[in-house]
Amino acid sequence: DIQMTQSPSFLSASVGDRVTINCKASQNINKYLNWYQQKLGEAPKRLIYNTNNLQTGIPSRFSGSGSGTDYTLTISSLQPEDFATYFCLQHNSFPNTFGAGTKLELK
Amino acid sequence: QVQLKESGPGLVQPSQTLSLTCTVSGFSLTSNSVHWVRQPPGKGLEWVGAIWSGGSTDYNSALKSRLSISRDTSKSQVFLKMNSLQTEDTAIYFCTRGTSYWGQGTLVTVSS
Numbered sequence: 001d002i003q004m005t006q007s008p009s010f011l012s013a014s015v016g017d018r019v020t021i022n023c024k025a026s027q028n029i030n031k032y033l034n035w036y037q038q039k040l041g042e043a044p045k046r047l048i049y050n051t052n053n054l055q056t057g058i059p060s061r062f063s064g065s066g067s068g069t070d071y072t073l074t075i076s077s078l079q080p081e082d083f084a085t086y087f088c089l090q091h092n093s094f095p096n097t098f099g100a101g102t103k104l105e106l107k
Numbered sequence: 108q109v110q111l112k113e114s115g116p117g118l119v120q121p122s123q124t125l126s127l128t129c130t131v132s133g134f135s136l137t138s139n140s141v142h143w144v145r146q147p148p149g150k151g152l153e154w155v156g157a158i159w160s161g162g163s164t165d166y167n168s169a170l171k172s173r174l175s176i177s178r179d180t181s182k183s184q185v186f187l188k189m190n191s192l193q194t195e196d197t198a199i200y201f202c203t204r205g206t207s208y209w210g211q212g213t214l215v216t217v218s219s
Contacts, residue, residue, distance in 0.1 A: 034206055036209075041211070042211060043111075043201075043208075043209040043210055043211045043212070044201070044209045045209075046206070046207050046208070046209075049206070049207070055207075087151075087152065089152075089206060091206050094165065095154045095165075095167055095168075096142070096154045096206070097154065098144075098151055098152040098153075098154070099151075100151040101151060101152075
């Protein structure tokens with residue numbers, strides 16, 4: 001199985017900050033990497049699919065980049081509603097595997 | 108719009124069988140795959156298995172011997188059955204449409 005190493009596990013930031021979250025795959029995943037936002041008690045929401053494609057309805061302050069084994073989610077200017085947990089998913093090789101998650105907290 | 112909703116017993120005794128239902132709306136099971144994913148308390152996400160649009164299934168190799176996924180397309184429902192439950196199967200169980208939409212999840216606690 002492909003291992004996904006996500007960092008950091010916790011991130012403390014302020015409204016307006018630019019933040020980045022990283023996922024590193026144990027092998028090339030050919031850009032088949034999605035990013036999700038998860039809030040307590042809610043369904044996880046897909047933000048980005050296949051590295052850099054913004055899901056319909058997601059604000060443009062969210063963006064994704066990467067290739068090969070290294071991928072990044074960037075939030076350009078944090079808004080109050082962005083404080084949540086974020087995780088990545090690779091779906092290049094079966095079985096799908098996930099990053100461990102990043103909890104984004106208000107500083 | 109696309110919706111998925113998991114339902115199940117909440118509490119299951121050790122060694123018993125878990126039965127969960129995922130009821131979907133806004134899309135067809137014959138055109139989309141539905142996956143099950145679980146998240147133990149305080150831990151990461153684990154892919155459990157999937158039923159594909161054609162009805163074939165794939166399972167996590169670690170769970171395969173205990174797991175069955177099926178569906179009723181007329182009712183827009185997907186079913187997960189897992190037997191011989193242990194405490195380490197305690198988790199929130201999610202169903203998802205492919206890698207896009209997720210349900211809210213249902214907490215399953217394995218305890219006597």
